[in-house]
Amino acid sequence: MNNYVRRQVAPKDMQPCSICHTPSTTVLYNDALKDVLYTCPIHLQDNPSFVTPVHSEEYAATLATLQRLQQQLKAEASKGSGSWDTWVNRVFAKKGEEDKKEEKTEKKEDESTPATLQEQYSQTLDRLTALQQQTRRYKLSDTMFQHRQQARRQQELAVARRQREEANYSNTAPEDLERNFSFPSVPSGDPK
Structure with a gap:
C-alpha cells in the first residue's frame, strides 16, 4: 500500500515540490491509491523523515x-x-x-x-x-503516509459535502429557502 514509484514528467507538466515548492518534474506515484506526489530528486536522497528507498x-x-x-x-x-x-x-x-x-x-x-x-x-x-x-521504488515515512491519507480523506469529504450542498440548493424551492434560512430584511422604523 505504501509503495511509490519514481517517474519523470515532461517539463510542461511541472508541479511545485510538496516540500520546498520549487517546480519539479520528479513524481512519486502510488498505483494502488492513485496518489501523485511531486518532489525534487534531492529530497529522495538521505531523507528518512520523508521517504526511504526500497533497494534491490x-x-x-x-x-x-x-x-x-x-x-x-x-x-x-x-x-x-x-x-x-x-x-x-x-x-x-x-x-x-x-x-x-x-x-x-x-x-x-x-x-x-x-x-x-x-x-x-x-x-x-x-x-x-x-x-x-x-532506484525507482520508495516507501514514504509512516507520518508522511498517514498525512497523505488524511489529506486525501478530507478532500473526498469536502467534495462529497460540496456535491450534497449543490444538490440540496438546486432542488429547493425559493419558498423553502426563505423559510429555512433567515435572510436579512429592510428596517421598517424611521431613521433617527
Whole structure:
C-alpha cells in the first residue's frame, strides 16, 4: 500500500515540490491509491523523515561487499602504522637475514594488496552509486503516509459535502429557502 514509484514528467507538466515548492518534474506515484506526489530528486536522497528507498538485492550485496572491503582497508592501514610498543618490539626482535628477505617479499606483496583493495573499493563504490541512482521504488515515512491519507480523506469529504450542498440548493424551492434560512430584511422604523 505504501509503495511509490519514481517517474519523470515532461517539463510542461511541472508541479511545485510538496516540500520546498520549487517546480519539479520528479513524481512519486502510488498505483494502488492513485496518489501523485511531486518532489525534487534531492529530497529522495538521505531523507528518512520523508521517504526511504526500497533497494534491490543486488544493492544489498554490493553494500555488504563495500563494507567488507572498507574493513580490509582499515586493517591494512592499521597494520603498517601500529603503536609504539609494536614498533619497539619489532626493533628488539630482529630476525635472521633469511627472515628479512622473506619479510621484504611479503611487504612487496602487501604493497600490491592495498592498491588492489583500494581499486576494488572504488569500483564497488561506483557500482553502489549507480545502483542508488537506478532506484525507482520508495516507501514514504509512516507520518508522511498517514498525512497523505488524511489529506486525501478530507478532500473526498469536502467534495462529497460540496456535491450534497449543490444538490440540496438546486432542488429547493425559493419558498423553502426563505423559510429555512433567515435572510436579512429592510428596517421598517424611521431613521433617527
